[in-house]
Amino acid sequence: MYPAQTAPATPTRQVVVIGVGNQLRHDDGVGPTVIRMLQRRSLPHVTLAIADDEPDQLVELWSGGDPVIVIAAVQNGSSCPGTLRQIIVDRPAAEDDAWSSTPGLGTNPVVEQALARGPMPRRLVVFAVDGADFSAGPGLTAAVAAAVDRLLRCVLSEIERAGSHPPSPLGTSR
Numbered sequence: 001m002y003p004a005q006t007a008p009a010t011p012t013r014q015v016v017v018i019g020v021g022n023q024l025r026h027d028d029g030v031g032p033t034v035i036r037m038l039q040r041r042s043l044p045h046v047t048l049a050i051a052d053d054e055p056d057q058l059v060e061l062w063s064g065g066d067p068v069i070v071i072a073a074v075q076n077g078s079s080c081p082g083t084l085r086q087i088i089v090d091r092p093a094a095e096d097d098a099w100s101s102t103p104g105l106g107t108n109p110v111v112e113q114a115l116a117r118g119p120m121p122r123r124l125v126v127f128a129v130d131g132a133d134f135s136a137g138p139g140l141t142a143a144v145a146a147a148v149d150r151l152l153r154c155v156l157s158e159i160e161r162a163g164s165h166p167p168s169p170l171g172t173s174r
Contacts, residue, residue: 015046015162016065016121017155020072020110022052027081027131027144030151031071037152046159055113062114067123067162069155072111073131073144081132082143084151089124125158127151 017038019031032050039048049061062068076083111126129151132141140148 014065015043015067015069015159016049016062017046017069017159018049018051018058018061018071020051020058020070024136024138026133026135026137026139027073027129027141028134029138030073030129030131030140030144030148033140033148034071034152034155037148038155041156043159045163051110053110055110055117058110058114059117059119062121062124063119065121067125067158068121069125069127069158070111071127071151071155072129073134074128075134076130079130080143081130081141082147083130084147084154085128085130086154087126087128089120090122123162127154 017035019033019035021028021031023029023032035048035050038046047065051058051061058070062070115124129144129147131144
């Protein structure tokens with residue numbers, strides 16, 4: 001676990017942004033890459049962290065976050081590398097059980113395992129980027145590197161949205 005930045009706790013909602021992956025496995029490093037870019041910005045009420053391949057670590061990092069944003073590379077041989085997907089899951093505040101199962105999310109296996117172990121956040125936003133190369137070595141492939149700026153803008157937009165909208169009392173999934 002590599003906490004990157006922690007803003008002081010306040011009575012407002014605490015956004016948690018977690019980059020999942022390993023920068024020494026090419027495209028798997030997209031999550032940590034975006035976290036390092038976010039560290040250069042002033043983001044009050046935002047906790048930034050990098051998680052490796054341990055689902056329990058992910059559950060620990062996102063506890064207390066509202067919302068939680070996860071950035072991860074995915075292996076999806078049928079897709080185009082660099083493709084970005086956003087998966088949003090909202091749930092009622094009264095629910096504190098683990099992820100029930102949503103087939104076909106196409107998320108990172110570490111994220112799926114963490115969701116199965118629960119409890120999951122009230123609002124979870126996963127940005128999944130299709131990777132091409134997960135072999136040992138530093139650096140993103142050209143296709144994934146080309147998606148990083150768009151991914152960063154999407155994450156910043158979600159952070160901004162979280163600051164301007166109260167949590168929904170109704171559970172919705174998009």
